[in-house]
Amino acid sequence: xxxxxxxxxxxxxxxFDTAEWWAATKDRKYLVRQCPDYGHKWFPxxxxxxxxxxxxxxxxxxxxxxxxxxxxxxxVQPIVGAFVATAxxxxxxxxxxxxxxxxxxxxxxAGVMLNDxxxxxxxxxxxxxxxxxxxxxxVMPRWRVSGAAAHAWRFTE
Amino acid sequence: MGSLTDKYCIVGVGxxxxxxxxNRTTLSMACEAVSKAVAxxxxxLADIDGMTSYQIGDSTTxxxxxxxxxxxLNYAVDILGGGSSGEALVAHAIGLIEAGYCKTMxxxxxxxxxxxxxxxxxxxxxxVPVAVAEGDAQFxxxxxxxxxxxxxGMSAMRYxxxxxxxxxxxxxxxxxxxxHASLNPKAVHRSPITLEDHQRSxxxxxxxxxxxxxxxxxVSVAIVVTSRERAFDLRHPPVFxxxxxxxxxxxxxxxxxxxxxxxxxxxxxxxxRAFGMAGVSHKDVDFISCYDAFTxxxxxxxxxxxxxxxxxxGEFVKGGRLQIDRELPSNLSGGHLSEGYTHGVQMVxxxxxxxxxxxxxxxxxxxxxxHTYDRAxxxxxxxxxxxxxxxxxxxxxxxxxxxxxGIAA
Numbered sequence: 001x002x003x004x005x006x007x008x009x010x011x012x013x014x015x016f017d018t019a020e021w022w023a024a025t026k027d028r029k030y031l032v033r034q035c036p037d038y039g040h041k042w043f044p045x046x047x048x049x050x051x052x053x054x055x056x057x058x059x060x061x062x063x064x065x066x067x068x069x070x071x072x073x074x075x076v077q078p079i080v081g082a083f084v085a086t087a088x089x090x091x092x093x094x095x096x097x098x099x100x101x102x103x104x105x106x107x108x109x110a111g112v113m114l115n116d117x118x119x120x121x122x123x124x125x126x127x128x129x130x131x132x133x134x135x136x137x138x139v140m141p142r143w144r145v146s147g148a149a150a151h152a153w154r155f156t157e
Numbered sequence: 158m159g160s161l162t163d164k165y166c167i168v169g170v171g172x173x174x175x176x177x178x179x180n181r182t183t184l185s186m187a188c189e190a191v192s193k194a195v196a197x198x199x200x201x202l203a204d205i206d207g208m209t210s211y212q213i214g215d216s217t218t219x220x221x222x223x224x225x226x227x228x229x230l231n232y233a234v235d236i237l238g239g240g241s242s243g244e245a246l247v248a249h250a251i252g253l254i255e256a257g258y259c260k261t262m263x264x265x266x267x268x269x270x271x272x273x274x275x276x277x278x279x280x281x282x283x284x285v286p287v288a289v290a291e292g293d294a295q296f297x298x299x300x301x302x303x304x305x306x307x308x309x310g311m312s313a314m315r316y317x318x319x320x321x322x323x324x325x326x327x328x329x330x331x332x333x334x335x336x337h338a339s340l341n342p343k344a345v346h347r348s349p350i351t352l353e354d355h356q357r358s359x360x361x362x363x364x365x366x367x368x369x370x371x372x373x374x375x376v377s378v379a380i381v382v383t384s385r386e387r388a389f390d391l392r393h394p395p396v397f398x399x400x401x402x403x404x405x406x407x408x409x410x411x412x413x414x415x416x417x418x419x420x421x422x423x424x425x426x427x428x429x430r431a432f433g434m435a436g437v438s439h440k441d442v443d444f445i446s447c448y449d450a451f452t453x454x455x456x457x458x459x460x461x462x463x464x465x466x467x468x469x470x471g472e473f474v475k476g477g478r479l480q481i482d483r484e485l486p487s488n489l490s491g492g493h494l495s496e497g498y499t500h501g502v503q504m505v506x507x508x509x510x511x512x513x514x515x516x517x518x519x520x521x522x523x524x525x526x527x528h529t530y531d532r533a534x535x536x537x538x539x540x541x542x543x544x545x546x547x548x549x550x551x552x553x554x555x556x557x558x559x560x561x562x563g564i565a566a
Contacts, residue, residue, distance in 0.1 A: 047412070111300050
């Protein structure tokens with residue numbers, strides 16, 4: 001298992017576009033932005049308009065917080081102090097199960113896995129878990145592998 | 158560009174040495190690079206009436222350089238940007254000169270990329286003690302995912318998954334560009350490496366090893382652009398701008414993994430326009446340059462710009478194909494991987510020198526275009542260097558290109 005993240009060395013600054021997202025995360029809810037007119041969903045919430053129709057009247061969709069690993073990296077040499085003791089750690093991009101659209105589009109998110117490199121592979125299912133931080137306003141979503149897959153692909157040296 | 162093809166030329170190039178640290182200001186280095194490029198063109202500073210530069214909040218500005226050097230300009234604009242901006246500013250220069258805003262322009266980039274602001278976000282001494290995650294950074298720094306190596310690594314990993322390519326293809330790039338650096342007295346790393354050296358080097362962020370990553374250096378670079386009519390009267394044979402594209406974007410330019418195929422990078426949207434403007438095809442190209450912040454970025458640019466098909470780059474580069482005297486020499490100065498890091502401009506500079514037949518190598522007569530072509534003796538001039546395709550990269554989502562032509566030596 002990767003080492004702990006030293007959240008005292010990381011200061012998250014929510015803003016106009018992201019405050020609601022962080023507030024929901026604190027309540028253990030994983031949100032993505034959603035266009036009320038077209039249903040299009042996206043992440044991260046820093047983008048305030050629907051990329052399909054340009055509307056700024058965006059809402060939120062509460063996802064189940066489950067998905068499939070699309071890609072990942074293994075950070076061996078950390079450069080942010082908060083993650084020095086964490087390394088080596090896996091950051092993954094995850095395709096959310098309940099955000100697949102008719103045209104084939106899917107909402108992707110990213111986060112730090114709780115699993116070691118040897119347990120992570122492209123194609124594996126995973127689920128969100130929530131981690132308290134040093135800042136009482138901020139709860140950090142992380143991800144863990146939740147099962148097996150017929151076609152999992154793991155980087156080999 | 159159509160009728161503008163061959164109407165504008167690069168006539169001067171110059172740079173400061175790659176240092177770490179420079180112990181100089183970006184203004185001091187920019188003044189030196191601009192002066193050298195103008196002198197290289199055979200011009201005086203008073204002949205320059207336009208100046209542009211790019212930076213990421215880490216450098217001096219054109220008005221400061223103009224003040225320091227006593228230049229009175231008709232146009233001075235500094236843009237926010239990184240890789241691919243140098244080639245884009247050449248396109249700006251063409252437009253501005255064509256429109257009559259100025260006659261001869263100098264473009265510079267000046268950065269203390271190792272001792273000042275580092276691209277990876279580290280402090281000069283190491284990891285950031287306390288990281289403040291604002292804006293975009295809330296959703297990458299918050300999970301320890303910030304550096305270009307960490308970000309591009311996601312595309313590289315998915316690429317390996319999708320194509321069956323392995324990191325041995327990355328090694329081919331590292332070896333080729335280091336070989337070229339071994340022929341470049343200006344390069345910071347000149348000892349040749351093998352494919353095995355690459356595979357044995359330590360991990361930085363999987364799938365990237367140390368020898369997949371570029372150097373960080375303190376340096377300033379500059380190039381001079383003018384019209385064809387003026388170019389013929391100057392010191393060197395002109396290098397003609399045949400075509401290109403400038404900071405072309407994907408549809409998710411600031412968050413590239415959010416839509417579509419993560420390794421369908423911006424060059425895919427540009428190369429047909431560039432080659433169409435230039436009126437040439439890939440088989441006409443004698444040599445190329447790529448933005449090799451990482452070995453992988455060279456690999457993916459070959460595909461994105463049509464030199465090979467999707468998923469074929471690993472096979473394409475096998476067996477030293479990108480090395481000098483082989484099918485498609487790439488980054489003849491050693492590039493970012495081995496010469497040093499300039500946010501892309503050094504590739505334009507090297508391409509110009511090759512096209513002039515005046516690569517500044519170990520040949521005693523290089524300045525007069527006399528080369529031995531003896532690689533063992535340190536000659537890095539190509540025998541045939543008439544047409545090149547230079548590809549710029551600014552993350553997966555942004556790309557530029559310049560197709561340049563020289564007058565046959």
